[in-house]
Amino acid sequence: MARKLIFNQDLLEITISRLCKQLIENHNTFGSSVILGLQPRGVIFSKRIAGKMEELTGRPVPAGALDITFYRDDFRRRNNPLKANTTDVPFIIEEKNVILVDDVLFTGRSVRAALDAMSAFGRPKTVELLVLVDRKYVRDLPIEPNYVGRHVITLPSQNVEVQWKEQGYKKDSIWLINKDEEN
Amino acid sequence: MARLSVQHLLGIQNLTLDDIELIFETADNFKEVINRPIKKVPSLRDITIANVFFENSTRTRLSFELAEKRLSADVVNFSSSSSSVKKGETLLDTVNNILAMKVDMIVMRHSSPGAPHFLANHISANIVNAGDGTHEHPTQALLDAFSIREKYKSFRGLKVAIIGDILHSRVALSNIFALKKLGAEVMVCGPNTLLPKYIGSLGVKVGLDVQKALEWCDVANVLRIQLERQQIKYFPSLREYSLYYGITKAMLDKLNKPITIMHPGPINRGVELSSDAADSEHSIILEQVENGVAIRMAILYLLALKKE
Numbered sequence: 001m002a003r004k005l006i007f008n009q010d011l012l013e014i015t016i017s018r019l020c021k022q023l024i025e026n027h028n029t030f031g032s033s034v035i036l037g038l039q040p041r042g043v044i045f046s047k048r049i050a051g052k053m054e055e056l057t058g059r060p061v062p063a064g065a066l067d068i069t070f071y072r073d074d075f076r077r078r079n080n081p082l083k084a085n086t087t088d089v090p091f092i093i094e095e096k097n098v099i100l101v102d103d104v105l106f107t108g109r110s111v112r113a114a115l116d117a118m119s120a121f122g123r124p125k126t127v128e129l130l131v132l133v134d135r136k137y138v139r140d141l142p143i144e145p146n147y148v149g150r151h152v153i154t155l156p157s158q159n160v161e162v163q164w165k166e167q168g169y170k171k172d173s174i175w176l177i178n179k180d181e182e183n
Numbered sequence: 184m185a186r187l188s189v190q191h192l193l194g195i196q197n198l199t200l201d202d203i204e205l206i207f208e209t210a211d212n213f214k215e216v217i218n219r220p221i222k223k224v225p226s227l228r229d230i231t232i233a234n235v236f237f238e239n240s241t242r243t244r245l246s247f248e249l250a251e252k253r254l255s256a257d258v259v260n261f262s263s264s265s266s267s268v269k270k271g272e273t274l275l276d277t278v279n280n281i282l283a284m285k286v287d288m289i290v291m292r293h294s295s296p297g298a299p300h301f302l303a304n305h306i307s308a309n310i311v312n313a314g315d316g317t318h319e320h321p322t323q324a325l326l327d328a329f330s331i332r333e334k335y336k337s338f339r340g341l342k343v344a345i346i347g348d349i350l351h352s353r354v355a356l357s358n359i360f361a362l363k364k365l366g367a368e369v370m371v372c373g374p375n376t377l378l379p380k381y382i383g384s385l386g387v388k389v390g391l392d393v394q395k396a397l398e399w400c401d402v403a404n405v406l407r408i409q410l411e412r413q414q415i416k417y418f419p420s421l422r423e424y425s426l427y428y429g430i431t432k433a434m435l436d437k438l439n440k441p442i443t444i445m446h447p448g449p450i451n452r453g454v455e456l457s458s459d460a461a462d463s464e465h466s467i468i469l470e471q472v473e474n475g476v477a478i479r480m481a482i483l484y485l486l487a488l489k490k491e
Contacts, residue, residue, distance in 0.1 A: 067212065070224035070254075070484070081488045083185040084212040120221040 006133065006152060006160070007174035015149045019130060020052045022147055023099065030061050032125070033097040038114050039067040039085035042102035044164045045132055049101060064089040066100075071113040087117075094122035099147075103162045103174075105131040108143035133160055133174060152176065187485050191303045191310040194319035195360035203364060207329055209481035210474070217253060217476055227256035227487055232288040233281050236313070237263040237274075240292055242448050242472065243313050243322070247290050250479035259286070274298060275305055282308055288486065291315075309486045317351050317412065323447050324357030326478040328365060330471045331402055334443060338365040344396040346372045347406030347428065347455050350379050351413065354447045355406060359385050372396035373428065376417040377408075393428050397438060404445040405430060405456050425454050432459035443467055 007015070027033040030053070037046025043065040050063035069075065069084040100114055111129060118124065132149035138156050154160065159177045163169040187202050195203075216224055232251050236244055244260075251258045261281065263269070272280075278289060290311045291299050296318035299310050314320040328338075335341055343362050349355045349371045362369050363386055370388035371378060382389060390396045397403060408424060418424050435442055444456070444466045452458045461468065 069212075070216065070226045075226065076229070076487060076489055078489060081185040084209055086212065087215055116225065120216075120219050120223070122220070 002178045004176040005173060006150065006176055007172070009171050009173070012172050012174075015132070016048055016052050019147050019149060020049060020056055023049075023053065023130070024056065026128075027097060027099075029057060029059070032095070033061075033099065034091055034093065035061060035063040035099050035101055036066050036089070036114075036118065037063065038100065038102045038110060039065055039069075039087070041104075041162055041164065041167075042100075044166045045103050046101035047166075049130070062091045064091065066114055066117055068110060068113040068117045071117040073109065073113065089121050092122060093118065093124050095125050097126045097128070098124040099128045099130050101130045103131065104133045104135065104160045105129070105143075105145055106135050106138060106160075108139045108141035111143050112141055132162070135160060186488055190486070191299070191312075192321050192482055192486065193299050193303060193310065193312050195321045195324050195357045195364070196319070198321075198364070200364050203325070203328070203361065206325055206478065206481050206485065207332060209485060210329055210477040213253075213480040213484070214474065214477040216480075217473075223253050223255060225255045226484055227251070227254040230254075230287045230487055231257040231259070231285065232290060232483070233259045233261060233286045234313075235261045235278065235281065235289055235291045237291070237293045237298075238314065240313070242475070243292065243320075246472070246475040247311075247313060247322075247479050250476050250483060251290075253476070254480055254483060256288075256483070274302070278302055278306060282306060288483065311482060311486065314353055316353065317356075318353050319357045319360075320353040320447075321357050321361075322475070322479055322482060323354050324361040325482070326471055326475040327354075327358055327404060327445060327447065328361045329478050330445065330467055330474050331367075331443070332365075333470070333474070334467065335401070338362065338367040341367045341402065342370070342400045343367050343402045343404060344370045344372055344390070344400035345404045345406065346393060346396060346430070348377045348408045349373050349382065349406070350377045350417070351409040352406050354404075358404060359387055363387075370396055370399060374418050374424070393430065394434060397430070397434060397442065400442070402443045402445060403430070404447070406447065407449065407451055407455060421454055429453070429455055429457060430460050431457040432463050435460055435463065435465055441465075445471060448472070 035046050037043035046063055050061045053061040065088045067085040067087045069082050128146040130147040131145045134145055134148045134151045135154045136151055157179050159179050161175045161177055163173050165172055188199050189197055288309045290313050292313040294316050296316035298315050299312040303310050345355050359369055370390050372390040442465055446468050450461055
């Protein structure tokens, strides 16, 4: 099976640290900024970001979880329906600078659904997108991230698999997998 | 699997335990949605739903309509009192005419048991049974069980008494099916004339004394006397029924234990339930109504998913 490691534990920690510093550059002390992770894996990643931010700034950063299942444009077309997850937005979004956080940016359809889902909670001042892995040249929609862990050039026939310790894996790791050879 | 095993919601009898749990988990998420400032999601924006009611209803119909609108579905309403049914049209013709206008889902209430099952054999649209005669009322049973789950978390060893007119109640039958599948113990209680002969074969306890039933149970689901379905007299008078089977606050206070009172509505205050009991801290009647919208959203959403 052709698997290529994109991120290992050490690289991941360095990258999270760098992303946090970029965020601090733009958002200072997070006085009017909030982090929103996309369910399910973007939430794990956003909690890591929020944890690191607290470590760096010395104060907690408001972080929530957004589930986009009900906002997807493909939910009735999927062969394997997705299970809905909890949404937890414990703060007011109105006039805030929102940073959407997801693990992998692929077609951009999840992010479109997330923009839609977020509007149910108010009108943010600005919205930015932070992703760990940006799959280049496979976008269906005109959506680009503001903060990127790593750009990866992939084919639509490939998969990016993210394994977090929170999901029960021994180590954090991110893999690029050829779907055809997976079976 | 995040998909129901059925294409229609005809009754609880046809559902598996996995189906019921999937509906509950989905309803948890929709309950969060309907408590947001903007209570609407765009999931069913390409779906049209007809609410076809051949029998009167306030709560169920309103609850379905709100659920449909909060999922962004297009909704048409139909009630038999103002329709061609009065001119002699058959059920199948009426529904086929509605479907010819490109409707994707039918929510139907009908006075004949089995009417939605008959339709399911003849049409391709998804059907949701909103009550068929004295047979089943699956969405009510699901919202009742969902409300119990919210309060007690688990059904293992939980004792539920269904009290009142069991013979004419579709709510009772659906509740029995749902609670048994979920692992609760069920007792039915009412005057002998209002208990169906077959009831023991459903695996439920049968009681005639309401005070004993209250002492036994953790949850009491109190049902209305369905006078509109009673062609003969099953008991001497409503006053006598109320004296023997009416539940009052004093009876609940005497129990010396926590108890939950439920009622599918509409309540006949002073008959099966006194006002002070219906409005007491034991009652979760209005929570049931709130949960009804979330449960119905979950069912419509899950039925709209792509077929296998």
